[in-house]
Amino acid sequence: MELILIVTSLVIFFVAEIVFFRFFVLRKIEYSLSFSQSEAYEGDDIFIDEVINNNKSVAVPWLKADIHASKWLQFANTSSTIIDEERCVSSGFSLKGHQKVTRRWYTRCAKRGVFTIVNTTLTAGDLLGLMQLSDAYPANTRLMVFPGVLRLEEAFFSNRDLIGEMIVKRFIMDDPFIVKGTREYVQGDPLNRINWKTTARMQKLMVKENDFTAKKGITVLFNIKSYAMEFIEVKYKEVIELGIKVVNTVFEKGYGMGFPLRLGTNAGILSNPDEMIFTDSLFGPEHMRHLKVILAELILKNHLDFPDFLERHYDDIYDTQVYIVSAYLNDEIVEKADILRRNGNTVKFLILNYTSDATSNRGMEVFLLDRNTEFLKEGEYHGT
Numbered sequence: 001m002e003l004i005l006i007v008t009s010l011v012i013f014f015v016a017e018i019v020f021f022r023f024f025v026l027r028k029i030e031y032s033l034s035f036s037q038s039e040a041y042e043g044d045d046i047f048i049d050e051v052i053n054n055n056k057s058v059a060v061p062w063l064k065a066d067i068h069a070s071k072w073l074q075f076a077n078t079s080s081t082i083i084d085e086e087r088c089v090s091s092g093f094s095l096k097g098h099q100k101v102t103r104r105w106y107t108r109c110a111k112r113g114v115f116t117i118v119n120t121t122l123t124a125g126d127l128l129g130l131m132q133l134s135d136a137y138p139a140n141t142r143l144m145v146f147p148g149v150l151r152l153e154e155a156f157f158s159n160r161d162l163i164g165e166m167i168v169k170r171f172i173m174d175d176p177f178i179v180k181g182t183r184e185y186v187q188g189d190p191l192n193r194i195n196w197k198t199t200a201r202m203q204k205l206m207v208k209e210n211d212f213t214a215k216k217g218i219t220v221l222f223n224i225k226s227y228a229m230e231f232i233e234v235k236y237k238e239v240i241e242l243g244i245k246v247v248n249t250v251f252e253k254g255y256g257m258g259f260p261l262r263l264g265t266n267a268g269i270l271s272n273p274d275e276m277i278f279t280d281s282l283f284g285p286e287h288m289r290h291l292k293v294i295l296a297e298l299i300l301k302n303h304l305d306f307p308d309f310l311e312r313h314y315d316d317i318y319d320t321q322v323y324i325v326s327a328y329l330n331d332e333i334v335e336k337a338d339i340l341r342r343n344g345n346t347v348k349f350l351i352l353n354y355t356s357d358a359t360s361n362r363g364m365e366v367f368l369l370d371r372n373t374e375f376l377k378e379g380e381y382h383g384t
Helices: 002-024 196-202 237-256 285-297 306-312 331-342
Strands: 029-035 039-041 045-054 060-070 073-075 080-083 086-095 100-109 113-125 132-146 156-158 177-184 206-212 218-222 261-265 321-326 346-351 365-369
Touching: 029 060, 029 113, 045 060, 045 086, 060 073, 073 086, 086 100, 113 285, 132 285, 196 206, 218 237, 237 261, 237 285, 237 321, 261 285, 306 331, 321 331, 331 346
Parallel strands: 029 132, 039 132, 218 261, 218 321, 321 346, 346 365
Antiparallel strands: 029 045, 045 100, 060 086, 060 113, 073 100, 080 086, 113 132, 156 365, 177 206
């Protein structure tokens, strides 16, 4: 008799647990996931807040959360599974009745791009570990990561600066100002413009008075192709990603110098994938942010051969400094770029793959990437 009662009790217990588990374990579970900020720079450390709230009186013995994120968001102090471009980060919870748990993940933005975490899979288990129930909970959180900035003068050298086997590195960008003279200091003048020799002679603060040079803008033309025979999809993505950082660095320096900026590239962006990019030449924080958004959203797919892209915009580019950023340089690109030079532009090439053929004899300077630069070998970069 006692055995029958024990067996009956166990059956009732198992049935009750199964019914409860199937119908109640994930009920009244609230889940949210959010980035600490909506925008960041490549190399930045941010955090992700994960919040689980059990709004019922009954405890949940164990709960596993699987976050499906990009592999370029690197979660600290945890192991994860990477499949193709996705990273799955798993963590466990045990929730009492009406308990709310917040977990903070410290995350590094390893690459530029737009990253969205659409949902998280929650898997709950029963007390005996015999059953599991899973469901997808929406996260819908989005992060835009802008490209990092390089130390260009350490990474590139000019083909004019090769002296035997020695490389002499110097500034790539021209100084936008010429010194017109000196005048007396007035409140608000930057201290770095004080002319100390003249100040000593005149016995009062004197500052350098500058004027713009003739070239009043910067146009960056970026070739999305990683080699000349490439068709649509970029093969050597790491080379082009480096090029995107080079483009961003040129813009950062040009913006700091007060230049209007323009970007042209034979690729589209996530918000407009079918159209190539050719912006207006503008100055100001809104335009600078617009350029950064374009670089963050840039799709590594070629729309048009780069020489044809250059030819399409001959008439739009004049009286400006043109920086052509490309993984390679051939005679066809040089020929098209020379037309830009003859139209009154200063043209310089920033070539991402060093080759002995990457030279120009038409008055256009070629800067070659030095792969032996320490921070490139170490994979270093920094944001702004």
